[in-house]
Amino acid sequence: MTEGAARLRWPLVATLFRCELRMTLRDRRTVLLSVLLPLLVMPLIFFASSYVESARAARLEATVYRYALGGTEEAWARQLVKDALALELDDAGEGSSQSSQGAYHFEEVASETPRDDVREQRIHLFVEGLGREEAREHGSEEADESETDEVDAPQVNLVFRADRDGSREGMRALRRRLVALRHERRQEMLPSFSEEDLYPVEAESLASRSQESGVQLGRFLVLFLVMLVMSGGSVVATDSIAGEKERGSLETLLTTACTRLEIVAAKLLLALAFALFIAVSQVVNLAVYVGFDLFDLPEGFLGAVTPAVALTLLLLLVPVACLAAGVLLLISGRAKGYKEAQLYFFPAYLLSLLPALAAVLPSLRLRSAIVLVPIANVSVAVREILAGNFDLPMLAVTFLVSCAAAGLAAWAAVKTLDSEHLVVGGAVQERALGPAALFARRVPVIYALMWVLILIVPMNIDALSSLRGQVLFNVVLVFGGGTLLMAWRYRLPRAEALSLRMPHPLAWLGVLLGAPSAFVLGVGVFHLSNQVFPAPERMLESMSQMILPEELPTWQLLVFVALLPGIFEELVFRGALLHGLRTRWGTWRGILVSAAIFGVFHVSLFRLLPTAYLGLLFGAAAVLTGSILPGMLWHALNNSLPILLTRFDLMPESFLPWHYGVASLGLVSAFGFFWAARRR
Numbered sequence: 001m002t003e004g005a006a007r008l009r010w011p012l013v014a015t016l017f018r019c020e021l022r023m024t025l026r027d028r029r030t031v032l033l034s035v036l037l038p039l040l041v042m043p044l045i046f047f048a049s050s051y052v053e054s055a056r057a058a059r060l061e062a063t064v065y066r067y068a069l070g071g072t073e074e075a076w077a078r079q080l081v082k083d084a085l086a087l088e089l090d091d092a093g094e095g096s097s098q099s100s101q102g103a104y105h106f107e108e109v110a111s112e113t114p115r116d117d118v119r120e121q122r123i124h125l126f127v128e129g130l131g132r133e134e135a136r137e138h139g140s141e142e143a144d145e146s147e148t149d150e151v152d153a154p155q156v157n158l159v160f161r162a163d164r165d166g167s168r169e170g171m172r173a174l175r176r177r178l179v180a181l182r183h184e185r186r187q188e189m190l191p192s193f194s195e196e197d198l199y200p201v202e203a204e205s206l207a208s209r210s211q212e213s214g215v216q217l218g219r220f221l222v223l224f225l226v227m228l229v230m231s232g233g234s235v236v237a238t239d240s241i242a243g244e245k246e247r248g249s250l251e252t253l254l255t256t257a258c259t260r261l262e263i264v265a266a267k268l269l270l271a272l273a274f275a276l277f278i279a280v281s282q283v284v285n286l287a288v289y290v291g292f293d294l295f296d297l298p299e300g301f302l303g304a305v306t307p308a309v310a311l312t313l314l315l316l317l318v319p320v321a322c323l324a325a326g327v328l329l330l331i332s333g334r335a336k337g338y339k340e341a342q343l344y345f346f347p348a349y350l351l352s353l354l355p356a357l358a359a360v361l362p363s364l365r366l367r368s369a370i371v372l373v374p375i376a377n378v379s380v381a382v383r384e385i386l387a388g389n390f391d392l393p394m395l396a397v398t399f400l401v402s403c404a405a406a407g408l409a410a411w412a413a414v415k416t417l418d419s420e421h422l423v424v425g426g427a428v429q430e431r432a433l434g435p436a437a438l439f440a441r442r443v444p445v446i447y448a449l450m451w452v453l454i455l456i457v458p459m460n461i462d463a464l465s466s467l468r469g470q471v472l473f474n475v476v477l478v479f480g481g482g483t484l485l486m487a488w489r490y491r492l493p494r495a496e497a498l499s500l501r502m503p504h505p506l507a508w509l510g511v512l513l514g515a516p517s518a519f520v521l522g523v524g525v526f527h528l529s530n531q532v533f534p535a536p537e538r539m540l541e542s543m544s545q546m547i548l549p550e551e552l553p554t555w556q557l558l559v560f561v562a563l564l565p566g567i568f569e570e571l572v573f574r575g576a577l578l579h580g581l582r583t584r585w586g587t588w589r590g591i592l593v594s595a596a597i598f599g600v601f602h603v604s605l606f607r608l609l610p611t612a613y614l615g616l617l618f619g620a621a622a623v624l625t626g627s628i629l630p631g632m633l634w635h636a637l638n639n640s641l642p643i644l645l646t647r648f649d650l651m652p653e654s655f656l657p658w659h660y661g662v663a664s665l666g667l668v669s670a671f672g673f674f675w676a677a678r679r680r
Contacts (some may be wrong), residue, residue: 012258016266017273018087024236025269034232038278039230042285056165065104065170067125068111073154077129078108080156083652084177087184102529104173124170126159218383221286223356225317226375229324230349234342236274237328240267242341245297264414271325272410279321283314288558312385316378316395319402323374324352326409333416354452366394369603374405426427436583439490443580446486450572451601454478467549471560479572488578498575503627503678510621511630514670515637518617518661520655522638527654531610543604546644566636570596573615574599574631575624591619614638620671626679 024030026398061635067079100309114126133155156178160171288308331348335341355376364370371377377398384391454474458464462472486492495501547561573594581590599612618631645651655663 004343009259009262013262013265013269014256016262017269020240020266020270024274025238030235030239033235034274035277038228038232039281039285042224042282051485060166060169061104063105063166065106065125065166065173066109066123067127067170067174068109068114068117068123069127070111070114070128071129071157072131073129075129076154077127077156079128080178080181081106081108081127081174084174084181084661087177087180104170106170106174115159118161118167121161121164121167124160124167125174127174128159130155130157151659157661170299172626173556215383215387218386219359220376220380221313221386222317222320222382223353225279225282225320226324226352226356228282229275230328230345230352232278233271233275233321233325234345234349237271237325237332238335238338238341238345240270241332242335243338249642261414263554268326268329268410268413271329272322275316275321275325275328279317280314283317286310286313292334299512309385312390312395313382316381316385316399316402319399319406320375320378322406323402323409326406326413330413330416332411333413347356355379361552366391366398369600369608371397371602372401372608374402376403435490437493439486439492440580440583443577443584446482446576446599449479450482454601467547467552467558468560471564475491475564475568479568483568483571483576485611492576493577497579499579499622499628500575501627501628501629503625503630503679506677507621507625507627507672508633510670510673510677511634511637513666513673514617514621515634516641517663517666517670518614518634519638519641520659521667522613523655524660525613526606526610530606548643554643554647558640561643562636562639565639566632566634569598570618570622570628570632570635573601574618574628578619578622591616591623594619621674624671624674624678630674 025035056421067081069081071077109123109308111123114123114128117123124343158171158175161167184640246653287307327348328345331344332341335344352375355373356379358364358370358373358376359379359382364376366377366380366384370380371394371495381395381398385395458470458473461469463469483498487494487498492498548557552560577597578594581593584590585593595612595615599608599610602611614635618635621634622631623630
C-alpha cells in the first residue's frame with residue numbers, strides 16, 4: 001500500500017536516516033570504498049601522473065641510447081651522426097653552437113644483424129646510410145602520393161621500435177639533431193637566402209592554454225565521477241536493502257511503527273548522501289589540487305578551473321550523482337539478496353559509462369539532441385565549460401534534464417520499494433502480469449535500447465554510413481525486425497496492438513488533404529524551432545546531401561526516404577510504441593509521449609520539434625481511424641514532397657503567411673474526415 005507524501009513524518013525519517021548513517025559508517029569496507037577511496041583517488045591520480053612523468057623524463061635523460069651503423073654509406077652516416085651529436089639544441093629544436101650531446105647520451109655499438117638487434121631490443125636504433133640509388137628506390141616506395149621529385153642524395157634511415165619508449169625517444173632525439181645539422185649546413189651553403197625571404201609561415205591558435213588543457217580534462221571528468229559514484233554508491237545501496245533482506249533485518253524494521261514509505265525515504269536519503277559526498281568531494285579536489293597548483297600539472301590546468309567553473313561543475317554534477325543513487329537503490333530493492341544485487345550492478349555500471357564517454361567524441365556538441373540524454377549531456381557540457389564555452393541556454397536545459405532524470409529515478413525507486421518489491425522483489429509481480437501489461441511496463445527500456453543501437457552502430461561501421469545503409473539497418477532491421485520481435489515475444493495481437501486493419505474510406509481523403517497541409521505547416525514549425533535551436537548552415541547542407549544525394553535516381557530516393565520509413569516507422573512508433581504507452585498511460589498522453597520519442601529518435605536537436613509535430617499528427621490519425629495504414633501513406637507522402645519539389649526545382653525558399661493559413665484550414669479539414677471515419 002502506497003502512502004502519500006503528506007503523511008510522511010519527516011522527524012521520524014530523519015531519525016531513521018541518522019540510524020542508517022551510523023550503522024553504515026561502522027562498516028570499515030563501506031568507509032574505505034565509499035568515503036576514503038573517492039576522497040583520495042583524484043589526488044593520487046594527480047600525484048601518480050606527475051611522479052610517473054617526472055620519473056620517465058629522468059629515466060630517458062639517464063638512458064644511454066645504443067645505436068649501430070650500417071648500409072652502403074656507413075662511413076658517411078657515421079660522420080654525419082658524429083657532427084649531429086656535437087650540436088647543442090635550443091628549445092625550438094634548432095642547432096646553436098658546437099657542444100656536447102646535451103641531456104641525451106648516445107653510444108655506437110657494433111652489430112652484424114642490426115635490424116634483428118633492434119627488434120630484440122638489444123640496441124635502441126639502427127642508423128642506415130643509403131646511397132643515391134638506394135635512397136631513390138627507398139623514397140619511391142615510402143613517399144606520399146603528392147611527392148613526385150626523385151631523391152638524388154644519400155639518405156639516413158633511422159630504424160627503431162615505435163612500441164618501445166626508449167627506442168622511440170632515442171630516434172626522436174637523434175632525428176632532431178640530424179634535422180638541425182641539415183638546417184645549419186644549408187645556411188652555410190646559401191648564406192644570403194632563407195625560407196623566410198619568400199614567405200614566413202606561422203600558426204596562431206586563438207584557444208588559450210587553459211582552454212586546451214580544459215578540453216583534455218573535460219573529456220574524462222564525468223566518466224571518472226560516474227565510475228566513483230556507481231562503484232562507491234553501490235556498496236551503500238546494496239547493503240542498505242539487499243544486504244538487509246539477506247540478513248533478515250529488513251523484516252524486523254518493517255514491524256516497527258515506521259511506515260514502509262518512511263523506511264524507503266530514509267534509505268534513499270542515505271544513498272543520496274553518499275552520492276552527493278562523492279560528487280562534491282571530486283569538485284573540491286579539482287578546485288584545490290588544480291586551482292592551487294599543488295602538483296606539477298600541465299601548463300594551463302591552473303586557468304581551466306576557476307571558482308566560477310568549479311561552482312558550475314558542481315551544479316551539473318549533483319543531479320548526475322542523484323540519478324546514480326536512485327538507480328542503485330532501485331537495483332538493490334529489486335534484488336532478492338546481496339549477490340543478486342551485485343549481479344545486476346555490473347550491467348548497470350557498464351551502461352552508465354556509455355553516455356559518460358560522450359565527451360570523448362569531438363563531433364558531439366551540446367547544441368544537439370545529446371542535450372536531452374542524461375549523463376551524456378553533462379559529459380559534453382563539462383567539456384565545453386572547461387574549454388571556456390558557457391552556452392547558458394543549453395546549460396540550463398542540461399541541468400533541467402538531469403534534474404528530471406534524477407527525480408524520475410528517485411520516484412521510480414520510491415514507488416517500487418514502497419510495494420511488495422521491498423520484500424519479494426519485482427520478479428514475482430511481473431510473473432503475475434499478462435504479456436500485454438508486461439510489454440507496457442518494458443516499453444521505455446526496449447525503445448531506449450533501440451535508440452542506443454541506431455545511434456552507435458552506424459557510427460562505427462563504415463558500410464552503414466550511406467543513406468541506403470542507414471535506412472536498411474535503422475528502419476528495416478531495427479524498426480521492422482524489432483516490431484516483429486516484440487509482437488512475438490509479448491504475443492501482441494496484430495489488429496489491436498499494431499493497428500493493422502483497414503480504415504473507413506473517408507480516412508484516405510483525409511490523408512490526401514492532410515499531407516500537403518502538414519508539410520507546409522511543418523516548414524513553419526522548423527523555422528520557429530530554428531529560432532530556439534539554430535542549425536548551422538554547413539550541417540543543413542551536409543544533411544541535405546546525405547538524405548538527398550544527387551547520384552541516386554529519384555525512384556531510389558522515394559523508396560529509401562519515403563516508402564520504407566513510411567511503413568516501418570509507423571509500425572514501430574504508431575503501432576507497438578503507441579499501443580504500449582496507451583495501455584499504461586492512456587490515449588492522449590500516449591500520443592504525446594510517442595511523438596516526443598519519435599522526435600528524439602531523429603537525433604538532431606533542430607529536427608526534434610518538427611519531427612515530434614509530425615509524430616503528433618500521425619498518432620492522432622492512428623487513434624481516430626483505428627489503423628496505422630493512413631499514417632503509412634501520410635508519412636510516405638510527407639517524405640516524398642521535398643524530394644519531388646527539389647528534383648523539379650519547385651521547392652520555394654519560404655512560404656507566405658497566406659500559405660500557412662490555407663494549410664491550417666486543410667489540416668483541420670483532414671482531421672474532420674478522420675473524425676467522420678473514426679472507429680467507435
